[in-house]
Amino acid sequence: MASPSSSSPELPLKPIPGGYGFSFLGPIKDRYDYFYFQGKDEFFRSRVTKYGSTVFRANMPPGPFISSDSRVVVLLDAVSFPILFDTTKVEKRNILDGTYMPSLSFTGGIRTCAYLDPSETEHSVLKGLFLSFLASRHDRIIPLFRSSLSEMFVKLEDKLAEKKKIADFNPISDSMSFDYVFRLFSDGNPDPKLAADGPGMFDLWLAFQLAPLASIGVPNIFSIFEDLIIHTIPLPFFPVKSGYRKLYKAFYSSSGSFLDEAEKQGIDREKACHNLVFLAGFNAYGGMKVLFPTILKWVGTAGEDLHRKLADEVRTTVKEEGGLTFGALEKMSLLKSVVYEALRIEPPVPFQYGKAKEDIVIHSHDSAFKIKKGETIFGYQPFATKDPKIFKDAEKFVGDRFEGEEGEKLLKYVYWSNERETVEPTAENKQCPGKNLVVLMGRIILVEFFLRYDTFTVDVADLPLGPAVKFKSLTKATVKV
Numbered sequence: 001m002a003s004p005s006s007s008s009p010e011l012p013l014k015p016i017p018g019g020y021g022f023s024f025l026g027p028i029k030d031r032y033d034y035f036y037f038q039g040k041d042e043f044f045r046s047r048v049t050k051y052g053s054t055v056f057r058a059n060m061p062p063g064p065f066i067s068s069d070s071r072v073v074v075l076l077d078a079v080s081f082p083i084l085f086d087t088t089k090v091e092k093r094n095i096l097d098g099t100y101m102p103s104l105s106f107t108g109g110i111r112t113c114a115y116l117d118p119s120e121t122e123h124s125v126l127k128g129l130f131l132s133f134l135a136s137r138h139d140r141i142i143p144l145f146r147s148s149l150s151e152m153f154v155k156l157e158d159k160l161a162e163k164k165k166i167a168d169f170n171p172i173s174d175s176m177s178f179d180y181v182f183r184l185f186s187d188g189n190p191d192p193k194l195a196a197d198g199p200g201m202f203d204l205w206l207a208f209q210l211a212p213l214a215s216i217g218v219p220n221i222f223s224i225f226e227d228l229i230i231h232t233i234p235l236p237f238f239p240v241k242s243g244y245r246k247l248y249k250a251f252y253s254s255s256g257s258f259l260d261e262a263e264k265q266g267i268d269r270e271k272a273c274h275n276l277v278f279l280a281g282f283n284a285y286g287g288m289k290v291l292f293p294t295i296l297k298w299v300g301t302a303g304e305d306l307h308r309k310l311a312d313e314v315r316t317t318v319k320e321e322g323g324l325t326f327g328a329l330e331k332m333s334l335l336k337s338v339v340y341e342a343l344r345i346e347p348p349v350p351f352q353y354g355k356a357k358e359d360i361v362i363h364s365h366d367s368a369f370k371i372k373k374g375e376t377i378f379g380y381q382p383f384a385t386k387d388p389k390i391f392k393d394a395e396k397f398v399g400d401r402f403e404g405e406e407g408e409k410l411l412k413y414v415y416w417s418n419e420r421e422t423v424e425p426t427a428e429n430k431q432c433p434g435k436n437l438v439v440l441m442g443r444i445i446l447v448e449f450f451l452r453y454d455t456f457t458v459d460v461a462d463l464p465l466g467p468a469v470k471f472k473s474l475t476k477a478t479v480k481v
Contacts, residue, residue, distance in 0.1 A: 027063030090354030290466030
């Protein structure tokens with residue numbers, strides 16, 4: 001597909017279409033359309049059709065009474081979306097979750113790094129600490145993850161044999177993710193009780209913060225009850241307080257090297273630990289909770305032809321390189337493309353927000369629009385990264401989409417990390433600090449999978465956070481490496 005120009009001064013400046021309705025009823029109407037009457041994708045799709053524009057005004061949930069101002073400018077194309085990455089023009093203060101912010105009780109009474117704008121000094125100090133800490137764990141990343149995956153695949157096979165028909169992947173994946181995150185970010189292993197209870201404690205902690213943005217899929221007849229419970233009044237911290245304290249104490253007692261380094265940089269140990277728990281639970285575990293089922297959903301439903309090609313590439317390269325190394329992973333071009341394609345078609349974090357620091361002009365493919373200082377900008381990433389003017393067969397999973405020179409040119413339109421895939425995280429930007437780790441883990445889980453198995457089949461469904469994946473069959477590898 002043709003690449004649009006990054007600057008298009010010749011485009012006509014148009015007023016932003018759409019609106020917000022009456023101050024109280026408008027946000028509630030949009031909220032019911034979004035969750036119950038239309039659903040997320042149709043909510044946006046219908047407005048694109050109505051306004052003839054991928055940029056328009058609307059209210060975003062949760063609205064009254066959790067959010068004091070739900071008005072946003074919506075961006076749904078690959079050209080306008082990247083304004084959300086430019087922190088010289090948009091502010092990221094307290095806007096991680098959109099038009100509301102969960103109580104600070106969920107994060108130990110402090111604003112963690114994710115809620116800070118890069119203009120705040122503490123942001124660069126904390127993010128710099130995260131980046132240097134991850135770099136210091138470089139040699140542990142692959143061995144630890146492979147160890148955790150080995151245990152996961154044993155459990156998956158046992159579940160499939162036990163039930164003889166189907167095995168839920170998500171709980172097994174969540175357990176593995178928690179174990180890996182704890183071992184990577186701390187200096188030890190979780191005790192058996194924490195290993196068993198930890199995923200559930202993180203799940204509840206996440207759910208109570210993100211509930212205003214979700215629906216559990218109740219029939220419309222019951223929608224008013226769900227809406228009153230989770231979209232109207234913020235859920236309190238006290239039901240998850242005990243679990244959070246247990247997680248905090250476990251990381252505090254096991255993460256001496258991280259906390260020591262934080263103190264050297266002038267960061268209070270308690271504040272550093274609350275940031276570590278957020279990084280481990282919200283960013284890492286929460287991300288993996290969506291990432292791994294998403295990858296196996298799309299690879300599983302792609303069919304045996306892709307499975308055969310991946311298995312051939314993985315086994316040939318591992319054999320030639322004498323094992324699974326960073327160098328071997330870099331040579332697996334199809335594998336890399338498949339992971340990028342999964343991140344493109346179903347990004348782990350679908351929403352991005354920012355607030356205009358000044359009057360700015362943005363461009364879509366065919367128009368220019370002026371956003372005023374102080375207005376909230378919202379990007380729905382699954383539409384931006386499935387922009388049909390950028391990607392051919394944009395709604396289709398194409399495993400080899402990013403292979404070759406032309407395929408690699410498209411990577412700048414993959415935005416899952418809160419930046420272009422071609423950009424690297426720094427202490428000064430808001431890109432995910434674990435961006436490279438996420439891509440690496442996506443590759444490794446597929447390598448380990450196709451070293452063990454030839455093909456598989458799955459059933460998939462939607463959850464409030466990511467897809468549900470159930471294995472129906474699993475065929476062990478006929479060729480061993």
